[in-house]
Amino acid sequence: MAFNLLNAETADILAIGGTLIMGTEQKRGALVIIGGAEDREGELLVLREFIRTAGGVKARIAVMTAATGYPREVGDEYTDIFERLGAESVEVIHTEHRDDSEREDSLRIVKEATGIFFTGGDQMRIVNFIKGTSLDKVIHNRYEEGAVIGGTSAGAAMMPDQMILGGTSVANPSVDAVSIGPGMGFLPGILVDQHFAQRGRLGRLLAALVLEPAVLGLGIDEDTAIIINGDEFEVVGRGAVTVVDETTSTHNNLEGLLKDEPIALCGVQLHILPHGYRFNLKTHLPRFVEKGKG
Template identity: 60%
Template sequence: METGETTPVTNARGQLVIIGGAEDKEGDCTILREFVRRAGGTQARIVVMTVATGLPDEVGRTYTEVFERLGVDDVRIIDTASREDGSDPRALEAIEKATGVFFTGGDQARITSNLKGTEVDAAIHRRYAEGIVVGGTSAGAAMMPDIMIIEGDSETNPRVNVVEMGPGMGFLPGVVIDQHFLQRGRMGRLISALAQQPAVLGFGIDENTAIAISDNKFEVIGEGAVTIVDESGITHSNVGEILKDEALAVCGARLHVLPHGYKFDLQTRKPILD
């Protein structure tokens, strides 16, 4: 591993459910069902964070209906439409009582601009360290690392200027996460993102697919797959030699594609096959 690279190991006691977007909300709801189960089942107290979306009422209502249909009686919506909302006493009280916090999709830049560094942000991180489940879909997945993809081109070859990076929310440091992965052809974007920061693991999560993380291991849930790019053993990269719009070369990276039921160890950076 090169100097400056980070290993994606978290000491938090809580769990993460990171969804690639477009998860089933009408059928078996496999992924959202697993989120509810991990958050306490019918005794769960769930806070839905709609900060990423421009349609907080509509999106909040959709998730409230799904969680209530799965048996959760206590579902609360928090919309931090401005940074001032990040110190709302009602929001802080709801988070204090929550067993699960769920971030909807939308624009991940809205999450960091409106929420990062606020009292609500600090409360969620503290409750996560105490053992609650934090979930997120689409934009709510992209924001999970300490450095996140803000935006970038899909269906393109890797180049440094393909993707814009910025500070994430830091629930899972040391990785890069991209969503809608297969559906939007984002392999080049993910490799480009890895080249810009010291993480060595990139996770591309397909739609209606999630990784559920606990104890530094994750399990894949859903109908698609998770593509893992591991650059810890690369033998060559031209990233220090090229201009921003020139093609990126990476040699010796490892690739794993894991469907439903497969597991991965974040510490050893290896699939769990036994």
């Protein structure tokens, strides 16, 4: 298992062909991807960083409850939290049917939002009710214009173009350990799994990477988030993020494998990154940033 750690100064000047690797010129907004079960009563560390990233006391938040079967209760809970943290405004968008994603009031809320937050629940509900609608288009437009997209649990799983729909917590990966389907496309080429260490999901993430070849797999623990700006993410929270780099793989036995047979996977790199570590999505190199340094 290789672990090439750059210090902040080295990573800041690293360049390829005279062009900085970091995507500092991108106008696109940040992604705040939370592994679920985030603290909602104490220090609120993860949700606090979402609000800070979305504009702090000037943040205008749209809460998306599509994933949950209890939209009113969940919407009210996040409204209370975000208002307590000082957001300028918080409005909830309920999409309990696909037609709800065509409502003019919902489109207006998203167009004015600096942060758009997807709650937990079932990620398939997000895709079924929003993907391909006018609301989907407006959310992606706001993201390209600089709005922050956040999500927890199901709201984290839906971030890639291909998402993990479900599966079993297994020690050894197999074809039937995971199911995959279209996601919302904010994070192409990467797979995300949540509640990661708490539910023992390394096996299913490895299986997903073999079945749906992607550059990286990100397993995010509970009460933990990654904040993606340009080509780099930072880890925030009480747990860790497991990064599986499949690009270094030298072998797998997927060809000819039956669905209940074990997957062999050789040569992948594994990084475990707690709070304060960063990871470059282009160079695939982690680094630790000392407090007070960028």
